[in-house]
Amino acid sequence: xxxxxxxxxxxxxxxxxxxxxxxxxxxxxxxxxxxxxxxxxxxxxxxxxxxxxxxxxxxxxxxxxxxxxxxxxxxxxxxxxxxxxxxxxxxxxxxxxxxxxxxxxxxxxxxxxxxxxxxxxxxxxxxxxxxxxxxxxxxxxxxxxxxxxxxxxxxxxxxxxxxxxxxxxxxxxxxxxxxxxxxxxxxxxxxxxxxxxxxxxxxxxxxxxxxxxxxxxxxxxxxxxxxxxxxxxxxxxxxxxxxxxxxxxxxxxxxxxxxxxxxxxxxxxxxxxxxxxxxxxxxxxxxxxxxxxxxxxxxxxxxxxxxxxxxxxxxxxxxxxxxxxxxxxxxxxxxxxxxxxxxxxxxxxxxxxxxxxxxxxxxxxxxxxxxxxxxxxxxxxxxx
Ligand SMILES: Cc1ncc(COP(=O)(O)O)c(C=O)c1O
Numbered sequence: 001x002x003x004x005x006x007x008x009x010x011x012x013x014x015x016x017x018x019x020x021x022x023x024x025x026x027x028x029x030x031x032x033x034x035x036x037x038x039x040x041x042x043x044x045x046x047x048x049x050x051x052x053x054x055x056x057x058x059x060x061x062x063x064x065x066x067x068x069x070x071x072x073x074x075x076x077x078x079x080x081x082x083x084x085x086x087x088x089x090x091x092x093x094x095x096x097x098x099x100x101x102x103x104x105x106x107x108x109x110x111x112x113x114x115x116x117x118x119x120x121x122x123x124x125x126x127x128x129x130x131x132x133x134x135x136x137x138x139x140x141x142x143x144x145x146x147x148x149x150x151x152x153x154x155x156x157x158x159x160x161x162x163x164x165x166x167x168x169x170x171x172x173x174x175x176x177x178x179x180x181x182x183x184x185x186x187x188x189x190x191x192x193x194x195x196x197x198x199x200x201x202x203x204x205x206x207x208x209x210x211x212x213x214x215x216x217x218x219x220x221x222x223x224x225x226x227x228x229x230x231x232x233x234x235x236x237x238x239x240x241x242x243x244x245x246x247x248x249x250x251x252x253x254x255x256x257x258x259x260x261x262x263x264x265x266x267x268x269x270x271x272x273x274x275x276x277x278x279x280x281x282x283x284x285x286x287x288x289x290x291x292x293x294x295x296x297x298x299x300x301x302x303x304x305x306x307x308x309x310x311x312x313x314x315x316x317x318x319x320x321x322x323x324x325x326x327x328x329x330x331x332x333x334x335x336x337x338x339x340x341x342x343x344x345x346x347x348x349x350x351x352x353x354x355x356x357x358x359x360x361x362x363x364x365x366x367x368x369x370x371x372x373x374x375x376x377x378x379x380x381x382x383x384x
Pocket of ligand 1: 039098099100101102125171174175203205230231232233239242243244
């Protein structure tokens with residue numbers, strides 16, 4: 001067979017996907033696995049969103065749309081930013097893509113030249129470094145500590161900025177730590193970006209899942225250099241529908257759209273109609289978010305209390321649906337700890353390695369309470 005490219009040979013597979021697959025494989029062999037690997041709501045999407053998708057299919061609204069997303073959806077996204085965040089965007093400043101993941105990829109491709117550096121707090125979501133690498137960039141992680149709730153220190157970020165730094169990525173609430181950054185930290189990071197003439201990418205996908213504290217988007221400080229990455233996956237349980245959206249300065253959005261037009265064209269038409277309903281039928285969607293948020297919070301409390309009781313230290317995450325826990329009582333190496341948890345306790349977790357979190361694993365609590373209790377009992381038995 002002829003050779004594959006260097007770029008693809010250097011690309012690591014997503015460890016979340018890999019450990020999720022391992023858990024699934026074991027389950028297919030008949031083992032009762034509690035999978036806490038995937039970042040995926042276990043709820044069905046709200047009924048009014050499903051109804052909008054059915055209606056689009058019935059009306060035959062299934063053709064290509066504008067590459068950047070259909071206008072009524074971009075108007076609905078603009079209205080959301082005005083209503084919820086006090087931010088004014090025109091539809092030309094918004095792009096709809098196949099998931100937040102594609103918005104991010106479009107952005108890195110649009111802003112990075114070979115060798116450009118991107119600073120970001122660690123632990124970070126696994127796909128940032130992979131996408132930055134594909135775009136020719138270099139990830140510069142700045143470690144945050146469990147003891148300070150994984151909140152970044154702006155001074156440490158400042159020290160990581162060099163003449164090669166082109167962008168900063170922030171993600172609050174954060175996957176994998178669940179940290180919710182205080183407004184003053186986000187403001188200080190935004191000011192650093194402005195001071196050093198950086199692009200600021202704020203990944204706001206978990207905006208609606210905050211249990212303590214409040215949401216701040218970095219875009220409120222310097223919108224002219226900030227890209228918001230957002231989407232329908234987490235808040236509306238629409239993971240498989242693949243809708244993400246970005247909002248930012250017009251030239252950046254136009255560049256991302258040029259790339260998207262050559263690579264994937266528009267995001268799924270039916271899913272775009274569903275997302276319009278999710279964004280515009282405000283009261284129904286709010287009721288759904290409130291219901292799911294309450295469930296996640298209860299699960300989080302059970303899980304974090306249980307882990308800490310077992311001696312697996314985990315700071316209380318204030319948002320998203322993940323917890324990072326110290327696994328050194330199980331094994332010094334987080335990969336070995338994750339393998340032990342899967343093979344001996346039949347609990348699927350993701351090792352922290354690819355999140356920039358050595359000695360830790362990530363558990364997703366987007367799973368029912370019964371499974372969480374079961375996982376805790378099994379981990380207790382393994383530790384004994
Ligand atoms: C921090 C973060 N950003 C972006 C994404 C991408 O989500 P999607 O492509 O489903 O919108 C995820 C999904 O896990 C995430 O956790």
